[in-house]
Amino acid sequence: MTIPVRIPTPLRKLTQNQEVVEAEGATIRELIESLERTYPGLKERICDEQDQIRRFVNVFLNDEDVRFLDESETAVKSGDEVSIVPAIAGG
Amino acid sequence: MDKPRFFSHLRCRECGRHYAKEPVHVCEFDFGPLEAAYDYDAIGKSLTRKKILSRPRSMWRYRELLPLENEPTVGLHTGFTPLIRTRRLAERLGVEELYVKNDTVNYPTLSFKDRVVSVALSRARELRIDTVACASTGNLANSVAANAAAAGLRSFVLIPADLEPTKILGSLIFGTNVIGIQGAYDQVNRLCSEIAGKYHWGFVNVNLRPYYAEGSKTMGFEIIEQLGWRLPRHTVVCMASGSLLTKIHKSFQEFTKLGLVEAGEFSIYGAQAVGCSPVTTAIKNNTEIVKPVAKPHTIAKSLSIGTPADGYYAIRTMKETGGAAEDCTDEEIIDAIKLLAETEGIFAETAGGVTVACAQKLIERGCIPRNESIVLCITGHGLKTQEAVIDKIGQAKLIRPNLREFETLFEHAIKTI
Numbered sequence: 454m455t456i457p458v459r460i461p462t463p464l465r466k467l468t469q470n471q472e473v474v475e476a477e478g479a480t481i482r483e484l485i486e487s488l489e490r491t492y493p494g495l496k497e498r499i500c501d502e503q504d505q506i507r508r509f510v511n512v513f514l515n516d517e518d519v520r521f522l523d524e525s526e527t528a529v530k531s532g533d534e535v536s537i538v539p540a541i542a543g544g
Numbered sequence: 545m546d547k548p549r550f551f552s553h554l555r556c557r558e559c560g561r562h563y564a565k566e567p568v569h570v571c572e573f574d575f576g577p578l579e580a581a582y583d584y585d586a587i588g589k590s591l592t593r594k595k596i597l598s599r600p601r602s603m604w605r606y607r608e609l610l611p612l613e614n615e616p617t618v619g620l621h622t623g624f625t626p627l628i629r630t631r632r633l634a635e636r637l638g639v640e641e642l643y644v645k646n647d648t649v650n651y652p653t654l655s656f657k658d659r660v661v662s663v664a665l666s667r668a669r670e671l672r673i674d675t676v677a678c679a680s681t682g683n684l685a686n687s688v689a690a691n692a693a694a695a696g697l698r699s700f701v702l703i704p705a706d707l708e709p710t711k712i713l714g715s716l717i718f719g720t721n722v723i724g725i726q727g728a729y730d731q732v733n734r735l736c737s738e739i740a741g742k743y744h745w746g747f748v749n750v751n752l753r754p755y756y757a758e759g760s761k762t763m764g765f766e767i768i769e770q771l772g773w774r775l776p777r778h779t780v781v782c783m784a785s786g787s788l789l790t791k792i793h794k795s796f797q798e799f800t801k802l803g804l805v806e807a808g809e810f811s812i813y814g815a816q817a818v819g820c821s822p823v824t825t826a827i828k829n830n831t832e833i834v835k836p837v838a839k840p841h842t843i844a845k846s847l848s849i850g851t852p853a854d855g856y857y858a859i860r861t862m863k864e865t866g867g868a869a870e871d872c873t874d875e876e877i878i879d880a881i882k883l884l885a886e887t888e889g890i891f892a893e894t895a896g897g898v899t900v901a902c903a904q905k906l907i908e909r910g911c912i913p914r915n916e917s918i919v920l921c922i923t924g925h926g927l928k929t930q931e932a933v934i935d936k937i938g939q940a941k942l943i944r945p946n947l948r949e950f951e952t953l954f955e956h957a958i959k960t961i
Contacts, residue, residue, distance in 0.1 A: 462741035
C-alpha cells in the first residue's frame with residue numbers, strides 16, 4: 454500500500470527537496486523502513502538508537518499524533534496521509 | 545576595530561551541532577531545538593552592573609545576552625516591569641518574603657510575550673524578513689500584531705478559533721491578518737510549521753524560535769537586578785510549552801557565570817491547570833516522558849498546549865534545581881485571580897491565577913519553605929481574559945441619584961459585612 458508522507462523542511466535535503474513522498478507499508482514503522490530504502494539516512498533522523506520516534510519529532514496520521522494511537526505500530530490504510538512535524542514552542 | 549561579537553551561533557540542545565545564525569529552529573539531524581550560543585568571555589569583558597544601571601529601564605539593558613547582531617529596532621520600550629514585594633498576599637499565603645514579577649503591565653500588549661516578540665522581530669529585520677507570523681494561544685498573537693504594526697511589517701497570526709473574544713480583538717485592532725483555526729493549539733502549531741516551510745515567512749515561534757525564546761531570559765535578569773543583585777531562592781512559573789521556565793533558569797545561570805550575581809542555590813517550580821497538565825503530570829509520576837494532552841480543557845487557554853515543546857527541558861530544570869510542579873482546577877484559578885487582585889491590586893489573566901494557586905499549594909505541601917524568598921512570575925493582564933471571571937465577581941449596585949437611596953444601600957451593606 455502506498456501512502457503519501459509529508460516531509461518537513463529540515464529533512465528535504467534527503468528527499469531531493471520533495472515536500473511529499475510516497476512510502477510503502479501497513480504501519481508507521483513499515484513506512485519509515487520504506488522511506489529509509491528510498492531515501493537513505495531518513496530513518497536515523499526520525500528514530501533514536503532504540504528505534505523509537507525521537508523526542509522532538511511528531512508523526513501525525515491524518516490529524517492525529519501517533520502517540521495517541523499505537524505509536525510506531527499504528528496501522529495505516531489507503532487514503533491516509535502521514536506528516537512528520539518537528540515539535541515547536543508555544544504561546 | 546570590529547565590534548565585539550557576543551552572539552556567536554546556534555547550537556542543537558540535543559547533539560551540540562553548530563548552525564549559522566539563520567531562520568532555522570531545529571537540528572537537521574535529530575530535530576532537537578536550536579538555541580542561541582554566546583561568547584561569554586567577550587560579554588564578561590563588556591557587561592557590568594554599572595553599565596546595566598546606566599542604560600534605559602527596558603529589557604535591552606541586558607542587550608549583550610540577547611541574540612542580535614546589531615542594536616534592537618523593535619520593542620525598545622519593552623520590559624523592566626515592576627517587581628513588587630507583597631505584604632498582604634504574603635500574609636495570606638503565610639510566607640515571609642514574597643514578590644510578584646508583574647508582567648501584566650508589560651509594554652505594549654500587557655504580557656511577557658512582548659519580551660520574546662521584541663527580540664524575534666528585531667532579528668527578523670536583521671534577516672530582512674518582511675512578513676512575520678505566529679501560532680498563538682492569544683498573548684503572542686496580540687504582541688506580534690502590535691509590534692509588527694509599529695515596525696511596519698506585514699503580519700499573520702494563527703490562533704485556535706475558540707479563543708477569548710478579548711484576545712481576538714486584541715489582535716484585530718492592529719490591522720493584522722487574524723486566522724482562526726477550527727482546532728486545538730497543537731493543530732494550529734502543526735499547520736504553522738507547514739506554512740513556515742512553504743512561504744519563508746518569519747514565524748516567531750517556529751523558524752525564529754531560537755531568537756524569540758531568548759527574550760524570556762530578560763524576566764529573570766530583571767528579577768535578579770530588582771532584588772538588589774540577588775537570586776531568589778524560589779521562583780514559580782506557569783507553563784504552556786515550558787519555554788519561559790527553562791529561560792528563567794538560563795538567565796540565573798548566565799548572571800551567575802558572568803559574576804553579575806553571587807552564586808547561590810535556587811529552585812524553579814512549574815504550574816499548570818489540571819485541564820492541561822502534561823508537564824506537571826510527568827513530574828508527579830517521576831518520568832521524563834511527557835504524554836501529550838489531546839484535548840486541553842481549562843479556562844487557562846493561554847496555557848493550553850497539549851504537546852509542550854520544552855516539556856522535557858522544563859522537567860529537567862525543575863529536577864536539577866530541586867523544584868517541583870503543581871496543578872490547579874479552574875475554580876482554584878478564579879479564587880487565585882481574586883486573591884491577587886484583592887490583596888495586591890494586580891489583575892492577572894488566568895495563567896497568573898494558575899501561578900498563584902499552584903504557589904499556594906506548593907507552600908501548603910511544604911515544598912516551598914515559608915521563611916525564604918519567593919518570586920511569582922505573573923505573565924499577563926486580566927483584562928485579556930475577562931470572560932473567565934465575569935460571572936464570579938458580582939455586579940454594580942444600582943441606585944437613583946439621591947442620598948436616601950445611597951444611605952439605605954450603605955446601611956444594608958454594613959449589615960451584610
